[in-house]
Amino acid sequence: MNRNLLLLLVLLILPIGTTSAQTIIWSTDFESLTGWTGEDLDGDGYWWFQNSGAESIGFNSGQYLGSYSLGLSPDNVLTSPVFTIPSNASSLNLKIKLGSTSDQDFLETYAIYIQEDGVGSEFDNLLTQGTLSNGGLNSAVDINAAIPNTFAGKSVKIIVRHFNTNNQYLFLVDDLMVESGETLSLSNSPFENFSIFPNPSNDYITLNSNSTITEVQIFNILGQSVMRLQNINSSNNTLNINALHRGNYLVRVIIDGTSQTFKLIKN
Numbered sequence: 001m002n003r004n005l006l007l008l009l010v011l012l013i014l015p016i017g018t019t020s021a022q023t024i025i026w027s028t029d030f031e032s033l034t035g036w037t038g039e040d041l042d043g044d045g046y047w048w049f050q051n052s053g054a055e056s057i058g059f060n061s062g063q064y065l066g067s068y069s070l071g072l073s074p075d076n077v078l079t080s081p082v083f084t085i086p087s088n089a090s091s092l093n094l095k096i097k098l099g100s101t102s103d104q105d106f107l108e109t110y111a112i113y114i115q116e117d118g119v120g121s122e123f124d125n126l127l128t129q130g131t132l133s134n135g136g137l138n139s140a141v142d143i144n145a146a147i148p149n150t151f152a153g154k155s156v157k158i159i160v161r162h163f164n165t166n167n168q169y170l171f172l173v174d175d176l177m178v179e180s181g182e183t184l185s186l187s188n189s190p191f192e193n194f195s196i197f198p199n200p201s202n203d204y205i206t207l208n209s210n211s212t213i214t215e216v217q218i219f220n221i222l223g224q225s226v227m228r229l230q231n232i233n234s235s236n237n238t239l240n241i242n243a244l245h246r247g248n249y250l251v252r253v254i255i256d257g258t259s260q261t262f263k264l265i266k267n
Helices: 005-015
Strands: 018-028 036-041 051-054 065-066 076-079 092-100 110-116 124-129 141-146 155-162 170-185 195-197 203-219 224-240 247-254 258-266
Touching: 065 076, 110 170, 124 141, 155 170
Parallel strands: none
Antiparallel strands: 018 170, 018 258, 036 076, 051 065, 065 170, 076 155, 092 141, 092 170, 110 124, 110 155, 195 203, 203 224, 203 247, 247 258
């Protein structure tokens, strides 16, 4: 099922007076690499590097991390800083954006792991593994992987591995996030009394909230990010959406570390 259609169905079947919310436990957009480490396990001298300019494949603007496979058989490992998952967290989930800049040589294989700090080896706990099935223009994919709730209360690291790949081109990663999901009563939610108006809209929308809005991101029906505002730190925001084409969009709003997604119609 289409990812956005599934999301809209989830929003429609939630009981009135509740909201499906995700608390962001830890995230990175790779603008800073403080605390990150990399390993070149195959010893070819090529490993992870930081770059920008991958908007054409569906990445957000800014930095990403890449690992080459052109003429290579990489085994490159990327390890996050240590962070702690709260002991009361549940419905844990990892999100990451992956892609390839080549529309021909895109069969990049990856695996993502989680490791409790100082316990076992880095490849003991596999969260997800796969091979890209497309590349080039607008081909980036958002990967979701469930994290066992047994990691709640633990200090952990996320490990991304680019391996089992031969002579393709370039593997890219961005926007890694670990979330805790739950269904909240609106009376206990930071989205109590939140509103987007007018909706439908021709040119401008206003977002009002009792609490401070920190980030707004708008996605088209293909799941591609078409607008992103960060570090807003305001409870009242007016956005110019005049450049968007007519149609349906999803607006993801973050308030107090909790995110919720709303449907928007552009006339």
